[in-house]
Amino acid sequence: MDFPERFSTLPEYAFPRLRALLDSHAPGGAPLAMSIGEPQHAFPAFVSEALAEAMPLFNKYPPNDGSPDLLAAIGDWIAGRYGVTVDPATQVLALNGTREGLFAACLALCPDRKAGATPRVAMPNPFYQVYAVGAKAAGAEPLFVNATRDTGFLPDFTTLSEAELDETAIAYVCSPSNPQGAVADAAYWRALLTLAERHDFYVFADECYSEVYRNTPPPGALQIATEMGVDPDRVVIFHSLSKRSNLPGLRSGFAAGGPRAMAELKKLRAYAGAPLPGPLQAVAAKVWRDEAHVVENRALYAAKFDRADAVFADLPAYVSPSAGFFLWLPVPDGEAAALKLWTETGLRVLPGAYLSRDTDRGNPGKGFIRVALVAPAEDVDRGLIHIRDCLYS
Structure with missing residues (x-):
């Protein structure tokens, strides 16, 4: 049976790739997912x-x-x-x-x-x-x-x-x-x-x-x-x-x-x-x-970004995001960093290369990890400290 060639160059989707990278290894601590951008704040009460x-x-x-x-x-x-x-x-x-x-x-x-x-x-x-x-x-x-x-x-x-x-x-x-x-x-x-x-x-x-x-x-x-x-x-x-x-x-x-x-x-x-x-x-x-719930939601994310800025204040390559709810953190190799975080702390993050492609100017995601700040504030704080201590200390 033949399959269309137009999709033959598509890599495996990001999250199956992440499971293949991490799931054969035991977590190094209580598992904490900061890999997917699934909002966890409360939706409007009405x-x-x-x-x-x-x-x-x-x-x-x-x-x-x-x-x-x-x-x-x-x-x-x-x-x-x-x-x-x-x-x-x-x-x-x-x-x-x-x-x-x-x-x-x-x-x-x-x-x-x-x-x-x-x-x-x-x-x-x-x-x-x-x-x-x-x-x-x-x-x-x-x-x-x-x-x-x-x-x-x-x-x-x-x-x-x-x-x-x-x-x-x-x-x-x-x-x-x-x-x-x-x-x-x-x-x-x-x-x-x-x-x-x-x-x-x-x-x-x-x-x-x-x-x-x-x-x-x-x-x-x-x-x-x-x-x-x-x-x-x-x-x-x-x-x-x-x-x-x-x-x-x-x-x-x-x-x-x-x-x-x-x-x-x-x-x-x-x-x-x-x-x-x-x-x-x-x-x-x-x-x-x-719009009232949107203002409240925005304030919750702003507090998380303020915390990230404080945790990574001494990281020269850190760029504080203006919007969204991700951190794009520089590392020597995104896959190696994600695996290290998982096996040493139980934290799941996404290698940047899973979101990008190789070009004649290189792969702009390879030297990054994406970190989602969607979890409750105390979990985000724990995850940020894991990243700092595991990857940058």
């Missing part, structure tokens, strides 16, 4: 009551694009957060988590050819792995752009050649970035959008960590595009309640952009997408309309 009220909606097929109430709530949130007015009916699509949207948008919007060649889909390296799978599924070639300390831990697309830019159909950007916690400022978005206009490619802005920041709210791609007068169909933004509201199991996210681009995405999703169940759409609408 969610349970809202779900109970909406239970009768399980008796109905849910609207594929999102209920009018949910779309309106998302539209209001975009207006309040970014000062951008969108038409909820034509510019917003409710998603069953953003991963499916990040994948499906590539299928829906990537052309078969670009500048007479196989299209390229540019993405940061390290990156959320669905970007590369979406590119491969669309028949495009992933173009990995290293995001390093020298580039502010964001991909510098201006380093691409004119030919590469002309062949680029889509550029994925994650801001705040996973795993480094870097924020694309307004100048970064303006430069990228100018390139996108000049070379005619889409910008897919993965903004799932946008509400977990320390000081200043990160600007959004659609916000800057609107200020610049860029064609709104050139930009698609993706957001989620998973990180903002500690509801990864609700699977509620959205995509928003120009009406023509969103129409193409909706058309594909009508055939292949799984709509969010009706009761969950009703709950999500209420959650998007509440």
